[in-house]
Amino acid sequence: MNKSGSDTETKNIVLLVLPQVQLLDIAGPCDVFTSANRFMVNDHLYSGYKIHLVSGTSEKILYSSSGMPIMCSHTIYDINFPVDTLLVGGTDLTVLDNINTDIYRFLQNISGNVRRMGSVCTGAFVLAEAGLLKGKQVTTHWKFADILQKSYPDLTVNVNPFYIRDQQIYSSGGVTSGMDLALAMLEEDFGKPTASEVARHLVLYLRRPGIQPQFGNSLPDYDMMSPFVKEVRDLLKNKLGEAVTIEDMAEKMNMSVRNFSRVFLKESGLTPGRFLEKMRMDQAKNMLEYTDMSIDMIADQCGFGSSVSLRRLFLKHITLSPSQYRKSFKGE
Structure with a gap:
């Protein structure tokens, strides 16, 4: 696989789906990228994005935390296209305790061939376990920030931002923060006017004011x-x-x-x-x-x-x- 990133070529976005994923971790960024496609096609600007839901297991149908089934087009075992951007959706931490270690090898192998890699919510734990966050500043859901820092002391957790970029690694906070991250990636790829148009269409802030701790407790549960x-x-x-x-x-x-x-x-x-x-x-x-x-x-x-x-x-x-x-x- 070769790193992609030309403005004029279609960018393959992989949304990595884990068992018991929170639906909005996947659906939120997906809606941002697909909405961008509609605006860019209407304006005859760019080819935009192609979104792929990829299962982190050998099964193409996984169930979200709400019980809704998610149909994936590929699994980590059969990706046959170049990946521009990969985002790992979050799930319950108890699920991660039993996850197949193949997913970590997959992420390690693909990391050198993607333009950027990121996480939504507790997806940061998956990237950290794969050893891809060493020395990086990252964020995650405010509720799990202390656990992430204690579990992986070789990274720096900053719970304040809704998303963080550290070189080619991106991470976002709780659930809807995945949409904040996707909008930032869209602006990075195709400019502020397109990102602003998508934000207005989805009734979102292009850059949400405030910080994550406004929404949670200062102490863990x-x-x-x-x-x-x-x-x-x-x-x-x-x-x-x-x-x-x-x-x-x-x-x-x-x-x-x-x-x-x-x-x-x-x-x-x-x-x-x-x-x-x-x-x-x-x-x-x-x-x-x-x-x-x-x-x-x-x-x-x-x-x-x-x-x-x-x-x-x-x-x-x-x-x-x-x-x-x-x-x-x-x-x-």
Whole structure:
């Protein structure tokens, strides 16, 4: 296979489908590229894209996480055309535990013959396991960013952007971020006017404002925490409005401050103080979404001391003020 990339030739896009893939991980980018084809044909500009759904198994029919069947034209065992761009769709991490290792060999073998390779959502775990993300800056769904970083310390996870390009490797965040990535690739290939036209047609931002953490919790889900971290969290959850020190936490766990700090950092990846701050952030988000309490009162009850401190942390971590967050996410 030879790398393709001429503006005038049809670019073969492979969307790699895994068992239990989230349908939008595949359908979103597919709609961006096929919509681009329609506009380019109408304008008599370019040949555009040819999209291929390729199964990551020996079966051409796979089922999405919603139960809908996906008919693939090829499998990883019978691709017989040059590939310009390959995107790996995401799936549940438990599925990846049982995936056929042939998929990693396939990705390793094809990586030198494609112009670019990327991932949507948890598809980054597949590229990482194949050894293709070493030394790269990548992103994934905000919920799984910490797991990706801990599992593959030789890469750098940046959870903020909806997508990242690092040389020929592209990665995108959760689910709909695959459409943000596809639009960026379209703009890269055929220019901003075509990408803008497709974005308007699909009722999307060409470049979505904001960052991923606006949409999720600062901390991982409770069931992803170790028993030790869960115990500390349970001790803290009703004390967020109080002045809590590391000494207080260590005493409650019957540990020295030094040993407690060491064990907590190892188990959670965060210092105790940072963990407490994130707990307070998540509680403040929850109260902004589901209560009508004033921002001053929320700041006090979450232990921030003042609305100024709360505002400063919101702007730092999610680029929205508390009032902007409430307006965007309360659903009024």
